[in-house]
Amino acid sequence: MYSEPEIDTATRMRDAHTAAASALAVALDGEREAWGWRGRTLGRPVTSVSGNAWLRLVCAPVEKAGGKIWDGPQEAERFMPPAVPRPHLQAWHTWTDGGNGYLAELYDRITDPTITTDGPLLRSAPAVGDTWWESLGTTLTAVAAVPTDRVAMRQEYLDRAMPHYLGDGFDTTVPAWSTAHGDLHWANLTQPTLTVLDWEGWGVAPTGYDAAVLHAYSLLVPETAAEIRHHLGHILDTPAGRFAELVVATELLQGIERGDHTELEGPLRARISHLIELRG
Numbered sequence: 001m002y003s004e005p006e007i008d009t010a011t012r013m014r015d016a017h018t019a020a021a022s023a024l025a026v027a028l029d030g031e032r033e034a035w036g037w038r039g040r041t042l043g044r045p046v047t048s049v050s051g052n053a054w055l056r057l058v059c060a061p062v063e064k065a066g067g068k069i070w071d072g073p074q075e076a077e078r079f080m081p082p083a084v085p086r087p088h089l090q091a092w093h094t095w096t097d098g099g100n101g102y103l104a105e106l107y108d109r110i111t112d113p114t115i116t117t118d119g120p121l122l123r124s125a126p127a128v129g130d131t132w133w134e135s136l137g138t139t140l141t142a143v144a145a146v147p148t149d150r151v152a153m154r155q156e157y158l159d160r161a162m163p164h165y166l167g168d169g170f171d172t173t174v175p176a177w178s179t180a181h182g183d184l185h186w187a188n189l190t191q192p193t194l195t196v197l198d199w200e201g202w203g204v205a206p207t208g209y210d211a212a213v214l215h216a217y218s219l220l221v222p223e224t225a226a227e228i229r230h231h232l233g234h235i236l237d238t239p240a241g242r243f244a245e246l247v248v249a250t251e252l253l254q255g256i257e258r259g260d261h262t263e264l265e266g267p268l269r270a271r272i273s274h275l276i277e278l279r280g
Helices: 007-023 068-079 130-144 155-166 209-216 222-231 239-257 262-279
Strands: 041-048 051-061 089-097 100-108 177-180 203-206
Touching: 007 041, 007 051, 007 089, 007 100, 051 068, 068 089, 130 177, 130 209, 130 222, 155 239, 203 209, 203 239, 209 222, 209 239, 209 262, 239 262
Parallel strands: none
Antiparallel strands: 041 051, 051 100, 089 100, 177 203
């Protein structure tokens, strides 16, 4: 989760969330709020006739309100196997208002907290044990095997971006593709029991992408980054896994240029240098 957005966005999203609750016949349950990046999403606990639930609201400009991101959770509900721990999607509702499109999603309520609550970047080591790591490994294996025509990452983007951020002459050809969650960071993972949240962007990506995302967002906590390499080394310590790390590094450097997670730049560039040395 991220911090509350500026007041106009926050007010508009709260009003839309209230409208969504009415449309789906649920009632707000407490004052907790979970904000997404720049106020694009807002989640709140609710109660329905079937019990406790979670109502998540997504907003996008009308011209972008649809497609892969819009139907990701619905597609995950259809195709993700039981081995993948995630909240069940009960119902959804869409509408437009002015220049905005809205998607309201009603989920089972997950009571375990997310590992970070202020965004994807890890700043202290999480208290997760071997069982949690084993569950994560099993989850990544199950997700990678799901057949889909959804696309989380395109070769065309890598052909443009990787040489710009990693240097001319860089071979951008993806060595292997498989299905990924697409946004596997610490604010989308719960503890002590693992649940994976936010399935809007899942699809085919370079093999190892999810593990690479989690590792990159852990670089400010070296002991956790090392633990990821230990538990997910069978994914990361391969040519495909190292390439996936460079893909994620490219995306994050692009975000850093825009002012996101600037404190990550030093450790990220050191990791890039190490990975490029390994490539030879």
